[in-house]
Amino acid sequence: IVVKDTTSFKIDPLPSWNEGKTKAAIIDYIKDVTNKESANFIPEIDRIATFDNDGNLWSEQPAYFQLFFAMDRVKELAKDHPEWQNKQPFKAVLENDMKTLIASGEKGIMELIMATHAGITTDEFELLVKNWLETAQHPRFNKPYNQLIYQPMLELLDYLRTNDFKTFIVSGGGIEFMRPWVEEAYGIPKDQVVGSSIATEYDYNNGAPVIRRLSKIDFIDDKAGKPVGINKFIGRKPVFASGNSDGDLQMMQWTDSNPYKSFQLYLHHTDADREWAYDRESHIGQFNKGLDEALEKGWTIIDMKNDWKTIYPFQKE
Amino acid sequence: IVVKDTTSFKIDPLPSWNEGKTKAAIIDYIKDVTNKESANFIPEIDRIATFDNDGNLWSEQPAYFQLFFAMDRVKELAKDHPEWQNKQPFKAVLENDMKTLIASGEKGIMELIMATHAGITTDEFELLVKNWLETAQHPRFNKPYNQLIYQPMLELLDYLRTNDFKTFIVSGGGIEFMRPWVEEAYGIPKDQVVGSSIATEYDYNNGAPVIRRLSKIDFIDDKAGKPVGINKFIGRKPVFASGNSDGDLQMMQWTDSNPYKSFQLYLHHTDADREWAYDRESHIGQFNKGLDEALEKGWTIIDMKNDWKTIYPFQKE
Numbered sequence: 001i002v003v004k005d006t007t008s009f010k011i012d013p014l015p016s017w018n019e020g021k022t023k024a025a026i027i028d029y030i031k032d033v034t035n036k037e038s039a040n041f042i043p044e045i046d047r048i049a050t051f052d053n054d055g056n057l058w059s060e061q062p063a064y065f066q067l068f069f070a071m072d073r074v075k076e077l078a079k080d081h082p083e084w085q086n087k088q089p090f091k092a093v094l095e096n097d098m099k100t101l102i103a104s105g106e107k108g109i110m111e112l113i114m115a116t117h118a119g120i121t122t123d124e125f126e127l128l129v130k131n132w133l134e135t136a137q138h139p140r141f142n143k144p145y146n147q148l149i150y151q152p153m154l155e156l157l158d159y160l161r162t163n164d165f166k167t168f169i170v171s172g173g174g175i176e177f178m179r180p181w182v183e184e185a186y187g188i189p190k191d192q193v194v195g196s197s198i199a200t201e202y203d204y205n206n207g208a209p210v211i212r213r214l215s216k217i218d219f220i221d222d223k224a225g226k227p228v229g230i231n232k233f234i235g236r237k238p239v240f241a242s243g244n245s246d247g248d249l250q251m252m253q254w255t256d257s258n259p260y261k262s263f264q265l266y267l268h269h270t271d272a273d274r275e276w277a278y279d280r281e282s283h284i285g286q287f288n289k290g291l292d293e294a295l296e297k298g299w300t301i302i303d304m305k306n307d308w309k310t311i312y313p314f315q316k317e
Numbered sequence: 318i319v320v321k322d323t324t325s326f327k328i329d330p331l332p333s334w335n336e337g338k339t340k341a342a343i344i345d346y347i348k349d350v351t352n353k354e355s356a357n358f359i360p361e362i363d364r365i366a367t368f369d370n371d372g373n374l375w376s377e378q379p380a381y382f383q384l385f386f387a388m389d390r391v392k393e394l395a396k397d398h399p400e401w402q403n404k405q406p407f408k409a410v411l412e413n414d415m416k417t418l419i420a421s422g423e424k425g426i427m428e429l430i431m432a433t434h435a436g437i438t439t440d441e442f443e444l445l446v447k448n449w450l451e452t453a454q455h456p457r458f459n460k461p462y463n464q465l466i467y468q469p470m471l472e473l474l475d476y477l478r479t480n481d482f483k484t485f486i487v488s489g490g491g492i493e494f495m496r497p498w499v500e501e502a503y504g505i506p507k508d509q510v511v512g513s514s515i516a517t518e519y520d521y522n523n524g525a526p527v528i529r530r531l532s533k534i535d536f537i538d539d540k541a542g543k544p545v546g547i548n549k550f551i552g553r554k555p556v557f558a559s560g561n562s563d564g565d566l567q568m569m570q571w572t573d574s575n576p577y578k579s580f581q582l583y584l585h586h587t588d589a590d591r592e593w594a595y596d597r598e599s600h601i602g603q604f605n606k607g608l609d610e611a612l613e614k615g616w617t618i619i620d621m622k623n624d625w626k627t628i629y630p631f632q633k634e
């Protein structure tokens with residue numbers, strides 16, 4: 001006999017959020033759409049919530065954490081690639097020259113990704129990510145990267161799930177870079193992770209089958225790719241979408257077009273002291289068109305500095 | 318307060334299965350891997366079960382049901398395409414000439430799919446599928462196609478879910494052809510459907526966003542594509558796989574390589590009276606290499622005629 005106590009509702013579901021209109025808007029929405037007596041009631045099967053990851057569930061400064069992973073991997077592989085000493089963007093990585101690296105643009109980043117993320121099996125790649133998370137540290141906080149997740153968002157994810165929402169990640173980041181750690185970090189199972197991917201192929205491998213990662217992009221889950229990824233992987237329009245940059249705008253629009261009452265939540269990085277402050281002019285996580293449209297349409301904007309009591313779990317009292 | 322009675326175990330979980338070694342093997346496996354005291358215990362998060370659809374959860378004779386859908390669609394669209402009267406494979410469809418249609422091969426079928434499945438939005442396509450299921454009837458049983466699902470498999474899906482397995486469809490059929498009806502038919506939510514797909518694109522459409530289906534294949538979820546699709550959509554190796562043809566062999570191998578104790582279940586169509594009998598020589602659902610490997614490796618083979626008491630739900634006493 002399993003007994004589930006549903007009276008725990010009276011406990012504050014979002015203790016790391018300061019009282020104010022952002023927190024109230026979230027709670028009001030969830031109470032409304034889960035209330036069977038409300039005209040805005042949403043059946044459980046349609047309670048789909050999608051969350052961007054970089055800069056939304058964990059930090060993304062001073063560079064996307066997946067880029068740090070790729071850079072560390074280049075340094076490890078460099079002994080077998082003497083030619084990298086004089087070849088960009090590898091030279092920039094080996095010299096920790098972020099300026100040249102970033103100047104190499106999307107083409108340069110893609111070369112890095114292919115050199116570090118492909119040519120191995122999916123099992124080998126998963127192990128690399130896990131080992132990296134156990135050893136690498138963020139340059140500012142000197143913590144493993146997967147500790148730089150946002151405590152208030154963990155509470156929001158839990159709150160949604162307690163109310164029978166199914167929570168998904170919909171990220172521009174690599175799907176197989178996220179899967180090894182998001183279950184533990186966010187309580188989101190691997191099959192609820194939508195992201196960018198490289199092509200793979202099955203190899204029977206004499207009875208010990210493997211899936212090999214190829215040097216070819218399969219799908220970019222960003223901007224207009226986000227609704228496409230949502231449709232492909234989830235097959236249902238979300239009612240709740242959460243993101244932090246222009247890369248999430250199409251996901252917000254797509255969710256906003258749901259006939260059910262929907263919720264658009266944008267995280268505005270306004271806290272240079274405890275985290276980072278950036279928006280319209282940032283090269284990472286640019287929040288410009290998205291900010292305009294959020295203001296125009298009255299979407300909910302989290303002001304990190306004022307709305308969040310705590311940023312990271314390790315800072316909790 | 319919600320009270321869940323877990324004593325219902327003593328009720329036969331598979332009432333439409335005859336007693337025998339197939340039923341016993343399934344029950345023994347599930348009891349073993351969900352028993353915390355067993356060396357073969359599998360944690361809930363790793364209890365992934367994948368099911369092929371055509372010929373495994375519903376029938377696939379005298380032709381894949383999705384092909385009947387495409388044919389009916391061609392007939393509807395024909396008034397706007399006078400050129401189809403003299404153009405194959407459309408001419409064959411309009412003349413109900415299955416022999417010529419099948420002789421047009423994969424190329425012909427693909428032309429049909431593109432003419433009937435693309436060039437519209439995802440919402441429009443979903444509506445077409447739903448309307449078709451409400452109006453079309455199977456030529457032998459004179460029932461809507463989605464009534465030709467297998468009662469014993471519905472019980473197996475339920476039994477697995479009762480034991481905290483997450484059940485997925487992994488089908489060569491179109492993902493968006495399945496999603497409109499599989500939730501109701503099998504209790505499998507849309508985001509747990511892996512299948513073949515055509516490319517799509519997001520269109521803001523002046524503030525009423527849509528996703529358009531393009532005339533381009535995105536992914537074929539068959540044979541070696543099945544482990545690839547499983548890795549892409551689920552991200553975890555299954556422990557339980559169920560299929561009926563050579564198209565499932567790689568999924569079986571992939572599952573068989575799971576370090577956890579795994580289960581491979583092949584459905585052998587042996588019942589010409591109540592359903593159909595076909596295997597090694599069949600053009601639809603060929604079961605030849607898969608049958609050899611199942612016998613060699615001792616995978617469980619359902620003998621439909623002898624193992625199943627009932628075939629379809631509408632035949633239940």
Ligand SMILES: [Ca+2]
Nearest residue numbers: 052054055245
């Ligand atoms: Ca982001």
Ligand SMILES: [Ca+2]
Nearest residue numbers: 369371372562
């Ligand atoms: Ca099949």
